[in-house]
Amino acid sequence: MERVRERLNMSAIQIIPINWYILLSAVLFTIGVLGVLFRRNAIIIFMSVELMLNAVNLLLVAFSTYLSDSAGQVFVFFIMAVAAAEVAVGLAILMSVYRNTMSTDINILSKLKG
Amino acid sequence: MFGLMVVLSKNPIHSVLYLVLTFFAIAGHYVLLNAQFLAAVHIIVYAGAIMVLFLFVIMLLNLNKDTEPHKNIWLKLSAAVAAGLMLVVLVGSLKNAEMAAATNAFNPNVGLIENLGKTLFAEFLLPFEVASLLLLGAMVGAVLLGKKSIK
Numbered sequence: 096m097e098r099v100r101e102r103l104n105m106s107a108i109q110i111i112p113i114n115w116y117i118l119l120s121a122v123l124f125t126i127g128v129l130g131v132l133f134r135r136n137a138i139i140i141f142m143s144v145e146l147m148l149n150a151v152n153l154l155l156v157a158f159s160t161y162l163s164d165s166a167g168q169v170f171v172f173f174i175m176a177v178a179a180a181e182v183a184v185g186l187a188i189l190m191s192v193y194r195n196t197m198s199t200d201i202n203i204l205s206k207l208k209g
Numbered sequence: 210m211f212g213l214m215v216v217l218s219k220n221p222i223h224s225v226l227y228l229v230l231t232f233f234a235i236a237g238h239y240v241l242l243n244a245q246f247l248a249a250v251h252i253i254v255y256a257g258a259i260m261v262l263f264l265f266v267i268m269l270l271n272l273n274k275d276t277e278p279h280k281n282i283w284l285k286l287s288a289a290v291a292a293g294l295m296l297v298v299l300v301g302s303l304k305n306a307e308m309a310a311a312t313n314a315f316n317p318n319v320g321l322i323e324n325l326g327k328t329l330f331a332e333f334l335l336p337f338e339v340a341s342l343l344l345l346g347a348m349v350g351a352v353l354l355g356k357k358s359i360k
Contacts, residue, residue: 180347
């Protein structure tokens with residue numbers, strides 16, 4: 096029982112060095128950037144933006160636990176709220192674009208040029 | 210990681226499902242990092258709300274087939290090279306970074322609701338209120354954009 100209690104009071108941050116979390120976040124962020132550059136479907140680009148936001152969230156949580164400071168986790172809440180708002184508005188814009196062009200290809204949006 | 214499959218799968222619905230798997234993996238990391246409440250919120254908000262929104266839009270727009278036209282191969286190659294270079298730069302700059310030693314003693318209760326609530330409503334009260342305004346504005350904007358035509 097005592098051992099279980101001891102394990103519960105541990106965290107991965109005491110076993111895994113913080114550098115691995117930095118590396119994981121960097122890889123996740125790069126995948127998000129790759130998605131934005133690689134795809135032309137606007138919905139997939141939104142999803143890649145979500146991936147990048149989540150990479151940053153993961154890093155914030157890792158450092159918050161590492162430094163035992165709850166401010167980082169509160170930041171993550173705000174990022175989640177902003178991400179939810181961004182997705183709602185972005186998808187609404189996408190719907191109206193689709194209604195006008197019958198496509199979600201972002202290259203069609205270059206017609207917006209004057 | 211499943212994240213790569215999000216980018217690489219042709220069918221948008223498969224992309225969404227892989228993204229849900231990625232989010233569950235991230236939630237697992239949150240649990241490992243003693244941020245249990247954040248893990249629960251993450252699953253509810255992302256897997257529950259945002260992904261349903263994505264799936265709903267994909268079904269509504271009838272995009273569940275790979276209609277995406279072929280991009281120029283050079284464009285794809287340059288995108289991959291740019292992302293790879295960014296990864297190299299990030300890893301190279303962060304590999305030898307000196308980490309500040311943890312100044313506070315390790316406190317396993319940081320991720321619990323009690324501590325988070327105290328921080329949220331003491332230090333971050335004004336940003337909290339601003340976030341509520343932001344959500345209201347986003348809701349109004351989404352409704353306005355979603356209408357058929359604006360008179």
